[in-house]
Amino acid sequence: MADKxxxxxxxxxxxxxxxxxxxxxxxxxxxxxxxxxxxxxxxxGFTEQKQELPFPAEFAALAPALGHGMQxxxxxxxxxxxxxxxxxxxxxxxxxxxxxxxxxQLGDFNDLVDDMVGAATFLKEAEGGQVLFI
Amino acid sequence: xxNETTAGGARTVVDARGSSCPGPITDLALAYRxxxxxxxxxxxxxxxxxxxxxxxxxxxxxxxxxxxxxxxDKIVAVVRILNR
Numbered sequence: 597m598a599d600k601x602x603x604x605x606x607x608x609x610x611x612x613x614x615x616x617x618x619x620x621x622x623x624x625x626x627x628x629x630x631x632x633x634x635x636x637x638x639x640x641g642f643t644e645q646k647q648e649l650p651f652p653a654e655f656a657a658l659a660p661a662l663g664h665g666m667q668x669x670x671x672x673x674x675x676x677x678x679x680x681x682x683x684x685x686x687x688x689x690x691x692x693x694x695x696x697x698x699x700x701q702l703g704d705f706n707d708l709v710d711d712m713v714g715a716a717t718f719l720k721e722a723e724g725g726q727v728l729f730i
Numbered sequence: 731x732x733n734e735t736t737a738g739g740a741r742t743v744v745d746a747r748g749s750s751c752p753g754p755i756t757d758l759a760l761a762y763r764x765x766x767x768x769x770x771x772x773x774x775x776x777x778x779x780x781x782x783x784x785x786x787x788x789x790x791x792x793x794x795x796x797x798x799x800x801x802x803d804k805i806v807a808v809v810r811i812l813n814r
Binding site: 628 | 748750751752755758759783786790
């Protein structure tokens with residue numbers, strides 16, 4: 597199928613990774629080509645060395661309830677959802693410029709990340725499809 | 731998952747009960763990967779979004795929704811594979 601969903605994952609707070617996982621997995625299940633471009637603070641979620649992702653301050657008080665609710669509803673963790681999306685063909689690219697800014701090399705990322713690319717590659721890849729910025 | 735062969739293709743039951751969105755649709759997609767044209771997939775789930783999601787999935791992948799039934803304990807969607 598020719599249709600595409602390209603997601604710019606910029607936010608580095610834990611809550612934003614939930615829609616990233618859900619939409620990537622759902623789109624991949626629909627047969628849509630999924631391309632995720634990870635940049636900015638979101639890169640912290642993809643390092644080999646696990647880093648705790650913060651909650652946005654205004655929702656910090658709700659974080660425990662959200663975690664509990666997600667467990668109750670048996671919602672998969674965002675990285676599990678991304679793994680499932682990848683099994684269905686999704687690709688994850690790390691932004692070369694922001695990686696450099698944050699002192700990260702390709703080897704510092706976990707196996708969710710396929711490669712490191714620049715903005716031009718992503719824009720060309722995204723052309724003609726749906727684009728989301730998270 | 732249960733497989734039984736009937737005239738016109740295999741019928742597979744996929745149990746996605748207790749799995750929340752996008753679990754059921756993903757389980758459907760995984761069964762679809764293994765299916766052949768003419769097969770029927772019966773998806774069981776409990777996620778409230780499943781009925782519209784199954785319709786959207788079938789429209790997108792050009793397969794046929796035979797029925798979607800909300801039972802007291804589960805939702806049962808029957809999908810016929812036309813496009814494989």
